[in-house]
Amino acid sequence: MRICFVLDFPVTNTGGVVYSTINQIKALQQAGHTVYIFANQAIDSVNSFALKPSLTINLPNTIFILPGYVNSKKRQKVIRQLLIKNKIDCVWLQSELSLALIVQDVARELNIPVIFTVHSIFWQIDKLPLSRVAAFAIRQALHWLCKRPIYIQPKTTGTLIERLLKSLTLNVASASDAVVSPSQHQLETLRSLDRNLPLYNIPNPFLPAGASLSPAHTISSISPNEPLRILWVGRLTPEKRPLEFLEALSQCPSEFIQCTMIGDGILLKEMRRRYGKLPHVLIAGPKTNNETIAAIDQSHLVALTSYHFDNQPMVVAEAISRHRPVLYCDERLTAEGLKEAGILTANSSPEAIAQTIKQLAGSPEQIIKLSRAAAKAKTVFDAKSYAKKAEKLIVGLLKNRK
Numbered sequence: 001m002r003i004c005f006v007l008d009f010p011v012t013n014t015g016g017v018v019y020s021t022i023n024q025i026k027a028l029q030q031a032g033h034t035v036y037i038f039a040n041q042a043i044d045s046v047n048s049f050a051l052k053p054s055l056t057i058n059l060p061n062t063i064f065i066l067p068g069y070v071n072s073k074k075r076q077k078v079i080r081q082l083l084i085k086n087k088i089d090c091v092w093l094q095s096e097l098s099l100a101l102i103v104q105d106v107a108r109e110l111n112i113p114v115i116f117t118v119h120s121i122f123w124q125i126d127k128l129p130l131s132r133v134a135a136f137a138i139r140q141a142l143h144w145l146c147k148r149p150i151y152i153q154p155k156t157t158g159t160l161i162e163r164l165l166k167s168l169t170l171n172v173a174s175a176s177d178a179v180v181s182p183s184q185h186q187l188e189t190l191r192s193l194d195r196n197l198p199l200y201n202i203p204n205p206f207l208p209a210g211a212s213l214s215p216a217h218t219i220s221s222i223s224p225n226e227p228l229r230i231l232w233v234g235r236l237t238p239e240k241r242p243l244e245f246l247e248a249l250s251q252c253p254s255e256f257i258q259c260t261m262i263g264d265g266i267l268l269k270e271m272r273r274r275y276g277k278l279p280h281v282l283i284a285g286p287k288t289n290n291e292t293i294a295a296i297d298q299s300h301l302v303a304l305t306s307y308h309f310d311n312q313p314m315v316v317a318e319a320i321s322r323h324r325p326v327l328y329c330d331e332r333l334t335a336e337g338l339k340e341a342g343i344l345t346a347n348s349s350p351e352a353i354a355q356t357i358k359q360l361a362g363s364p365e366q367i368i369k370l371s372r373a374a375a376k377a378k379t380v381f382d383a384k385s386y387a388k389k390a391e392k393l394i395v396g397l398l399k400n401r402k
Contacts (some may be wrong), residue, residue, distance in 0.1 A: 001394055003028060004049075004088045006103045008095035010067060012041075013237060016314040017119045020092045020182070020204040021045075023314075024117075024386065027205045031387035036086060038103055040067040049082050050298070051075075051099065062120070069082050069098040071105070079106045088112055090394045092143075094119070096172040104175060113397035116176040120311045121169055121189055123162040127205050147331060166193075173197050185332040198395055203336050205386035206317035208293055212255040216322045219300060219371035222364035227258045227280070228325075230357070231299035233292055233307070233315045236265030241305040241348075246275040248305075248353035254280035254362040259303075260295060262287045296322045302359065304328040307348040312336055317381040323330035325370035327356060337381065341374035 004024060009017050025035045035046060042048035057074040061210060073228055079102065091107040092227070093100045093116040102118075107114050152160075152167045170193060173179045179197050181187035182204045184364030190197055222228075242261065249259055257280050261271070263285035271284050288293065296302060302319035304310070307330050319326050320337040328338060329345040329352065338344075343360065346352040360367060379385060 001089045001391070002034045002036070003394065004083065004091050005035065005101075006091060006093045006095065006100050006263060007037060007039045008066065008097035008099045009013070010041070011039050011043050018330055019314050020119070023207050024092075024390075025204050027383035027386045030207075031391065032392075034385075036082075036088065038099060047086075051078070051081075053099075057139070067099070069102055069317055070094070070286040071098070071102045075102060075104055079103055079367070080110065081105065083112060085150070089114060089398060093117065093172065093176065100172060104172065110175045111307050111401060113177045113394070115178045115393065115397070116172055116179060117180040117182070118169055118173065118186065118190060118311070119182070121156065121186055121193075122165055122309050122311065123165045127270070145338050170194055172304060174188075176362070177400075178319060178393055179217055180393075183333070184335050186311045200389075202310055202386060202393070204317060205316065205378050205383045206314070206321045206381045207383050208290075208321070214297070217297070218323045218375045219368050222300065222367060224380070226364075226366075227256055228357070228361040228364075228367070229299045229302065230257065230259040230301050230303055231295050231324075232259065232263075232303045232305070233295075233318070234304070234313070234345070235270075236263045236267040236271065237248045238267070239309045240265075241304060241307060242248045242271055244348075244350050244351065245303060245305040246271060246281065247350035248345060248357065249281055250278060251277065251350065251354035252280070252357050252361070257298065257357065258282075260299070262295060269347045282376075293318065293322065296324055299324060300371075301343075302326050303353075304330075304333075305348075305353065306330060308332065309394050320374045321378045323375040323378070325367065325374055327353070327360070329353060334340055335373070340377040341370050343370065 005021060007021055011018060024355055028035050037043060037046050038049045038051060040053055042050045055068045091103060091112055091114045093104060100156040103113050130327050138167060152163050178200055180200050181190060184201050187199050187201050190199055232245055236242050259280060260282045263283050275281060276283060302315060304313055304326055316337055318328055319342050325341045325343060326338055327343045329343060329348040343356060343396050345356045
């Protein structure tokens with residue numbers, strides 16, 4: 001099949017949406033499908049339709065710059081010609097902003113099925129300055145860019161700007177032929193917001209890049225005097241809660257624990273200022289994907305400290321695919337691998353995280369047992385499994401078109 005992905009976020013963005021999109025594309029390519037993508041620039045080894053944005057939008061308090069696309073007749077013509085020329089069977093949206101809206105409109109006009117993967121309905125932007133003004137500005141900008149009215153739906157909750165973004169997600173979802181949620185818990189949230197959505201649960205796959213990576217290995221032993229090696233990976237922003245994790249680590253004895261934190265974001269300087277002298281913590285900053293996988297392989301445990309924000313974090317797929325258990329504090333994530341290979345803290349507080357870390361540091365046999373469980377659970381994120389589910393979904397949509 002000939003499948004065309006659509007991505008609003010810059011392809012150089014280090015966030016999970018871009019990373020998971022590339023993994024989905026690779027999984028479908030390995031299954032023999034021809035994959036294209038609309039994005040702001042070309043992606044290596046992918047048939048890319050690189051479209052120059054009309055403008056760029058800097059998001060306050062973040063490291064993100066978003067391309068913006070005007071829904072002009074000229075833009076529609078270019079997209080229409082590319083979809084027809086390349087005989088696209090299905091369009092797969094990976095975002096809900098201006099480019100996705102435009103391609104969705106053209107695909108529907110051409111009677112091409114549209115799938116939309118919701119990467120997160122759990123927006124947390126309460127720290128954005130002048131939130132009400134920002135919400136109004138974003139709404140007007142999207143209306144001007146996309147020539148489509150954006151309504152705030154009554155069932156959504158949160159600050160005004162969070163409600164706007166959730167409503168934008170639901171607007172795109174309601175105009176799609178299929179809506180994919182990588183996690184079951186997000187699917188249930190989407191269902192509670194709109195029971196008419198055609199929802200499917202397909203976990204994002206993980207495919208390690210680079211032939212230099214060694215095969216995943218299960219932890220077979222931990223020596224009595226060996227410290228528990230913990231890895232934290234993520235965007236260094238409030239919703240990922242790296243400061244809360246560092247506070248937890250400050251409560252743990254340094255002789256029994258070694259922790260490395262990988263990532264970039266607005267909290268990096270504050271993290272180093274407040275906690276940079278902890279003897280058992282290395283705040284490493286940003287690393288490449290391959291360097292991150294190597295760090296996972298060298299760890300005993302991966303920590304995830306977001307709370308009621310994440311859908312299916314890619315770090316979970318990475319850790320479990322490399323046979324590493326995951327410490328987490330969001331009870332809603334207890335599925336997609338974590339049910340078998342996760343350690344849930346008593347609550348989301350730094351004290352509860354610290355207590356769990358101390359308990360694990362004194363229980364190497366539990367780490368070994370969970371590593372074996374991760375080795376069995378990794379099939380959830382297998383590329384072949386993802387491709388089979390995606391193929392079944394697309395074939396069903398195409399049959400309904402005939």
